[in-house]
Amino acid sequence: MTYAQPRDFEYQSAPHSAEPRFVPLPFLTSCEHTQRRLNKEMTVRHFEAGQTLQIRGRCHHRVHVILQGTATLSTSLPDGRTQILRLLMPRDLVGRLGSETTRYDVTAISDVTAGSMSRHEFESLLRISPEMTRRLLHSTLRELDEAREWLLLLGRKTAAEKLASFLLVLQNRSSIRHPSHIRLPLCQFEIADLLGLTHETVSRQLAHLRDQGIIEYRGTRQVEIRDLAALVSASGNHTDPHDMPYVMQ
Amino acid sequence: MTYAQPRDFEYQSAPHSAEPRFVPLPFLTSCEHTQRRLNKEMTVRHFEAGQTLQIRGRCHHRVHVILQGTATLSTSLPDGRTQILRLLMPRDLVGRLGSETTRYDVTAISDVTAGSMSRHEFESLLRISPEMTRRLLHSTLRELDEAREWLLLLGRKTAAEKLASFLLVLQNRSSIRHPSHIRLPLCQFEIADLLGLTHETVSRQLAHLRDQGIIEYRGTRQVEIRDLAALVSASGNHTDPHDMPYVMQ
DNA sequence: CGGAATCTTGATCAACTTCAAGCGTCGTGG
DNA sequence: CCACGACGCTTGAAGTTGATCAAGATTCCG
Numbered sequence A, B: 001m002t003y004a005q006p007r008d009f010e011y012q013s014a015p016h017s018a019e020p021r022f023v024p025l026p027f028l029t030s031c032e033h034t035q036r037r038l039n040k041e042m043t044v045r046h047f048e049a050g051q052t053l054q055i056r057g058r059c060h061h062r063v064h065v066i067l068q069g070t071a072t073l074s075t076s077l078p079d080g081r082t083q084i085l086r087l088l089m090p091r092d093l094v095g096r097l098g099s100e101t102t103r104y105d106v107t108a109i110s111d112v113t114a115g116s117m118s119r120h121e122f123e124s125l126l127r128i129s130p131e132m133t134r135r136l137l138h139s140t141l142r143e144l145d146e147a148r149e150w151l152l153l154l155g156r157k158t159a160a161e162k163l164a165s166f167l168l169v170l171q172n173r174s175s176i177r178h179p180s181h182i183r184l185p186l187c188q189f190e191i192a193d194l195l196g197l198t199h200e201t202v203s204r205q206l207a208h209l210r211d212q213g214i215i216e217y218r219g220t221r222q223v224e225i226r227d228l229a230a231l232v233s234a235s236g237n238h239t240d241p242h243d244m245p246y247v248m249q
Numbered sequence C: 001c002g003g004a005a006t007c008t009t010g011a012t013c014a015a016c017t018t019c020a021a022g023c024g025t026c027g028t029g030g
Numbered sequence D: 001c002c003a004c005g006a007c008g009c010t011t012g013a014a015g016t017t018g019a020t021c022a023a024g025a026t027t028c029c030g
Helices: A032-041 A119-128 A130-156 A159-173 A188-195 A199-211 A228-234 B032-041 B119-128 B130-156 B159-173 B188-195 B199-211 B228-234
Strands: A043-047 A052-054 A062-068 A071-076 A082-088 A105-108 A112-118 A181-183 A215-217 A222-225 B043-047 B052-054 B062-068 B071-076 B082-088 B105-108 B112-118 B181-183 B215-217 B222-225
Touching: A032 A112, A032 A119, A062 A119, A071 A188, A071 B130, A082 A130, A082 A188, A082 B130, A112 A119, A119 A130, A130 A159, A130 B071, A130 B082, A130 B130, A159 A181, A159 A188, A159 A199, A159 A222, A159 A228, A188 A199, A199 A215, B032 B112, B032 B119, B062 B119, B071 B188, B082 B130, B082 B188, B112 B119, B119 B130, B130 B159, B159 B181, B159 B188, B159 B199, B159 B222, B159 B228, B188 B199, B199 B215
Parallel strands: none
Antiparallel strands: A043 A112, A052 A105, A062 A112, A071 A082, A071 A105, A181 A222, A215 A222, B043 B112, B052 B105, B062 B112, B071 B082, B071 B105, B181 B222, B215 B222
């Protein structure tokens, strides 16, 4: 369960201050020289909810690092069926590396603040910084694990298990002070596209979890987890991912 | 459609020669020094069909590069439902980087020949070779794209579309001389676990493609594509991934 | 030849989708 | 300030897809 990486990171700036020019991105490098060059090239941009950051098949010349807000990475079939592939949250990188055109749509689903720089510049920075390359490799491997967790969810879990799993992913990202309080960053339509369901099924399964007393509705797009153990059990997951029985070979 | 990368690579060795000691892996590096060290540490191993290369949750101290044969990367739920995450074919790397324990099962589904070396050694080679790191990053990004293509398939495609898409993936890997002749590397049970279906549904959908004249059965586990255009159309894919309408923003 | 594994086919069933309608909420403009 | 409309959410009824259950048929191999 790891859409989550950063529980602690959020871009800090005085709410109504002038546009900050420098964006510290210590998670991309610890090398001072590289960091300076990153800062020099990166500027802050804002995207409104609903706005498109990138469109499948197009060539985009800038990469972005999400600083605030949520976006979706998605793809779709010619007839309009769409699958959300990943939620993009603070610290996530948006932009295709090593290829001219994007394969996915990126859409802001809340107002988004991002650090933005030329893709060309970013790639040349990668070429000269092995450390940045290494960090990018590790974050890509983590993304791959998340994608694979989702393959299991989409291919083999029931609707009820999908919803429970989804809430647990959000729970892992939720604030440490209120671990059972969950703010849903997407509407039910989008949740459906993330879980491979219809929005009606999402509504019914959430209602069912509520009727079982496992969660409680708290105003719009907020839920409270009343029974975490039951939620975990409803998710169909292994309780502990490493509790496999040990058998000598 | 890109489980495929290498259409041309196959590990060459005299069939009954003594165990080769050196394994050339030019796709991991072009640096001669690194290549030499890779060769020095890597030894050839064989795995029989059905044998397990790695088990979820365990700590494995060796990494492997598939040279011949096919293996699956898979995961499962406590009650036994399993999802195949990826087919591992020649040139694919097996082994977890940056973490002690594996998250997935790796199983040979045919006899497999692999180059094998200590994970520790491999990781230290990565630390000193930025070029190898860069190559690994690019192959990881490609794996991520493949996983995401599969997310769309599992989340949004119908059973018929899944089978058609699967055959097209295999077609992309098939020999250049006989592009319409497809050898299935998995039994229908495994195809079902790859596509998120049951084996009965796989059998029925294949029969349906045959009845439509789109494919033809050719002995066990071999099919011939009779009508590629129809197969593409049945897969639900965009004909060209980059044919999106161009709309000015 | 015999037994296991794989594949096929049919009948029934359940989960989820589809279609349809109504309700609540929020934001905007009169 | 209220009315209206868009949007999101809920709920019901009916319909479909694919799963499940159950036999057979076929292939593979020792």
